[in-house]
Amino acid sequence: MENLIGGFQDILTPVNIAWIALGVTIGYVVGVLPGLGKGTAVAVAIPLTYYISPLAAIALLIGIAKGSTAGSAVSAILLNAPGEPSSAPTALDGYPLARQGKAHKALKMGLFASVIGDFISTLVLIVLAAPLAEYALLIGPVELCAILLFSLTFIGGLSGSSLSKGMIAACFGILCSTVGLEIETAIPRLTFGVLELQDGLPLIPVAIGMLATAEMIVQMGNHKSIDQQTSLLDEGNASREDKIVLWEDWKYCIPAIGRGTAIGTVVGILPGLGASVGSFLSYGATKKASKRPELFGKGAIEGVAAAESADNAVVPASLVPLFAIGIPGSVIAAILIAAFIIHGVTPGPMMFVEQPRLVYGIYAAMICASLLLLCIGYFGLRFFALVTKVPMRMIIPVVLFLCAIGAFLQGDGIFGVMVMLAFGVIGFLAKKLEFSFVTFLIGFVIGPSFELTFRQSIALLNRDITQIIDRPIAIAFIVLTVLTIWRIAVANGKKNQLAQKDSEIPKT
Amino acid sequence: MKNSMLSNLGLTFVAASFGTAVVAGPALAEYPDRPITMMIGYKAGGGTDTVGRVLAKVMGEDLGQQINILNKAGAGGGIATIKLKKAKPDGYTILLNPSTSLTLNPYLVKKLTYRIDDYTYAGMLTAYQAALVAPIDRPYNNLKEFLAYAKKNPGTKYAALNSTARMVMNVITKDSGLDISIVPVKGGAGMLAVVFGGQVDLAYSGGIHQQHPTKIKLIAAGTSSRQPLGPNIPTLREDGYDMSFDSFTTLIVPKKTPKAIVAKLEAALAKAAKNPDIIALSARVSFPMAHRNGADATAEMHRQWRDYGKLIKATGTTAK
Structure with a gap:
């Protein structure tokens, strides 16, 4: 505690606060822009930090990471074009809310949920980093494999109206994720001789194509009706209840x-596991627990809250393994490692021994970043909400341009842009034919980790499934998976019965 | 009209920010008169990337021009190496890559058609410290003891993060009748996670293990000489296996780059090798300094190419 007070003394100088505020602002704006995400923002900002003190530099970068995670909800809600896969579930209910004239309400809830998730997760990092990291190591590949299997089933069960279409989309996602060098023997799979595909389809361009580009193509087709709707919204926009978050x-x-x-x-x-698994699982769990599940996908405010709180809670928590044992838990943590090392800090347990003052300074900076995020986001969203009033024909080219930049930066140049365009078309067809792009993305994101942990499990269990007896966590998740499948089957059976009854009624 | 202006603006923006566009430069004497792009064959965040970023800053200050980093990950540094071959030989596109991405990977991956003679080398900076490592609590302390342990405990596990790591274990277990399961892992972080968690008994490390001396111990050095952090631990060659995996961060330029420009880069690299920031960083990422000038670097590339060729032949490995 004394250390933390020391940390606050270090961080609460006008200069350091200004750096954090700058970081959160840059991050928030970059996050808002569809196509540009936190990975891009932090990587591009590292050289900017060479000339400032280590504490200010790391505070700036963490501010960017936090700001952009929260900011990505804005484009998801306003344009249905999430910048990253992890904010895709935010769009599921956020966009319908925005089209109902409740954009302000959805944005505010998204921001509050982001800040609360981020803040509590930061406290967990500060208080429990070391003991939690030791426990996390007990979760080996076999347990991870079972958890991923459960996540895949659980999230897959959410897919739209048709279970079979959802499964087709998920399998297609997994198929796309197998492109590239096979993990054990390094034999290229489905690369068709294209060298760039050796490391697989790049995640961010695929996600941008599927989420943002495809949505822009759809909206291009509807731009007249969307604009008409927008002008109607303007007139009925006066209602205060739609603008603020009510007690209800x-x-x-x-x-x-x-x-x-x-x-x-x-x-x-x-x-x-990654942020996408977090936000999708949270959205799914909230839908399952809800007393009004029929409202989900049509503008349930708690859907936005569930997705955003989980998405933002992942960021500080993924620093737990980095700080406590020196292993990066996420893409953002991996990029932060470089920044830490450049500024003379080797992440890991030794950090607490060698530079305790700096570590607590970083902790204090993270708390400040949470609070600044609330203020900056609150002012920012009034401004960004104006986007809904801009005619679509002006929004679409700007968004497509930003998507291309994002894909260019994250997908090795023009190759990334081509991947984005190809998946834009696939995403457009998926939307028109009502295949769930959500299950596709989850298949695509989880696919590689699932394959890797499955193969690791085979080796770790010595090709003998009975050895799983020693791993109770894995067994628990396998049981949960079976229960989930059973529940989905029962629910579908009921739905089919109802459908049959409905079709029988006209006959009698 | 508006549209074409917009796209022009976009192009200029992209070109200006990342310095990938190449404009015909004036007289050589002024080199460098605009920012230089340094490609790195790996994603941001790894050891090579970290060294590259600080090197770019130090060399840029020396040359009086900014050096921008462009991460071109893929195929173990191969994508960036191919891009460099096609780049204009004007000194404004340079590459920092491990030497093995040129001397070993082409033997393993068919699609990597470049050869060491397709490039000019401005020098080498730091050494990678490949090694076999184990969780600290294991009862063996060198390769001989590990093999005895593996004989008594069938199903001993070994984490392999690439095809080189796999090849090492195949050579060691050849004709020995040992039952060792190879667990595939992804990257240095994936390797650390299974070693820290005690899921495996042995692992191949590219050098990241040195940052965790309280949790991981060295079992055999994969380099041709013993390593600073484990002077008592024999190399693989001393243990009787005819292989070593030396690799160095190498500054590479296109073949036809003018000699005067290569000399300027070589001088800047030599100066950087004495820079305290670089030396401190090399200690932090545990890549020991191993500076070589252009001529020595070229000789080292040829030596590695020959040695890896022999090793590949001996193990019967084929390119895929």
Whole structure:
């Protein structure tokens, strides 16, 4: 505690606060821009930090990471064009809310949920980093494999109306994720002789194509009706209730935020799962627990809260393995390692021995960043919400341009842009034919980790499935998976019965 | 009209920010008169990237021009190496890559058609410290003891992060009748996670293990000489296996780059090798300094190419 007070003394100088505020602002704006995500923002900013003190530099970068994670909700809600896969579930309910004229409400809830998730997860990092990291190591590849299997099934069960179409989309996602060098013997798979494909389809361009580019193509086709809707919204926009978060909304959202924060924190601590798994699991769990599941996908405010709280809780939690044992738990943590080392800090347990003052300074900076995020986001969203009033024909080219830049930066140049365009077309067809792009993305994101951990499990269990007896966590998740499948089957059976009854009624 | 202006603006923006566009430069004497692009064959965040970023800053200050980093990951540094071959030989596109991405990887991957003679070498900076490592609590302390342990405990596990790591274990277990399961892992971080968690008994490390001396111990040095952090631990060659995996961060330029420009880069690299920031960084990432000038670097590339060729032949490995 004394250390933390020392940390605050270091960080609460006008200069350092200005750097954090700058970081959060840059991050938030970059996050808002569709196509540009936190990975791009932090990597591009590293050279900017060479000339400032280590504490200010790391504070700036963490500010960017936090700001952009929260900012990506804005484009998801306003344009249905999430910048990153992890904010895709935010769009599922955020965009319908925006089209109902409740953009302000959705944006505010998204921001509050982001800040709460981020803040609590930061506290967990500060208080429990070391003991939690030791526990996380007990979760080996076999356990991770079982957890991924459960996540895949659980999230897959959410897919739209048709289970078979959802499964087709998920399998297609997994198929796309197998492109590249096979993990054990390094034999190229489905690369068709293209060298760039040796390392697989790049995640960010695929996600941008599927999420943002495809959506822009759809909106291009509807731009007249969307604009008409927008002008109608303007007239009926006066209602205060649609602009603020009411107590009634909080009632639905508080449990969702609590659940999302818990899920996001746990997912963040375990290396190899990632923010997408966190936000999708949280969205799914909230839908399952809800008393009004029929509202999900049509504008349930707690859907936004669930996705955003988990998405943001992952960021600080993914620093737990980095700080406590020196292993990066996420892409963002991997990029931060370089920044830490350049500024003379080797992440890991020795950091607490060698530079305790700096570590607590970073902790204090993270808390400040949470609070600044609330202020900057709150002012920012009034401004960004104006986007809904801009005619689509002006928004679409700007968004497509930003998407191309994002794909260029994250996908090795023009190759990334081509991948983005190809998946834009696939995404457009998927939307028109009502295949769930959500299950596709989850298949694509989880696919490689699932394959890797499955193969690791085979080796670790000596090709003998009975050895799983020694791993109770893995067994628990396999049982959960079976239960999930059973519940989906029962629910589908009921739905089919109802459908049959409905079709029988006209006959009688 | 508006549209074409917009796209022009976009192109200029992209070109200006990343310095990938090449404009015909005036007289050589002024080199460098605009920012230089240094490609790195790996994603941001790894050891090579970290060294490259600090090197770019130090060399840029010396040359009086900014050096921008462009991460071109893929095929173990291969994508960047191919890009460099096609780049204009004007000194404004340079590459920092491990030497093995040119001397070993082409033997393993068919699609990597470049050869060491397709490039000019401005020098080498730091050494990678490949090694076999184990969790600290294991009862063996060198390769001989490990093999005895593996004989008593069938199903001993070994984490392999690439095809080189796999090849090492195949050579060691050849004709020995040992039952060692190879667990595939992804990258240095994936390797650390299974070693820290005690999921495996042995692992191949590119050098990252040195940052965790309290949790990981050295079992055999993969380099041709013993390593600073484990002077008592024999190399693989001393243990009787005819192989070593030396690799160095190498500054590479296109073949036809003018001699005067290569000399300027070589001088800047030599100066950087004495820079305290670089030396401190090399200690932090545990890549020991191993500076070589252009001529020595070229000789080292040829030596590695010959040695890896012999090793590949001996192990019967084929390119895929």
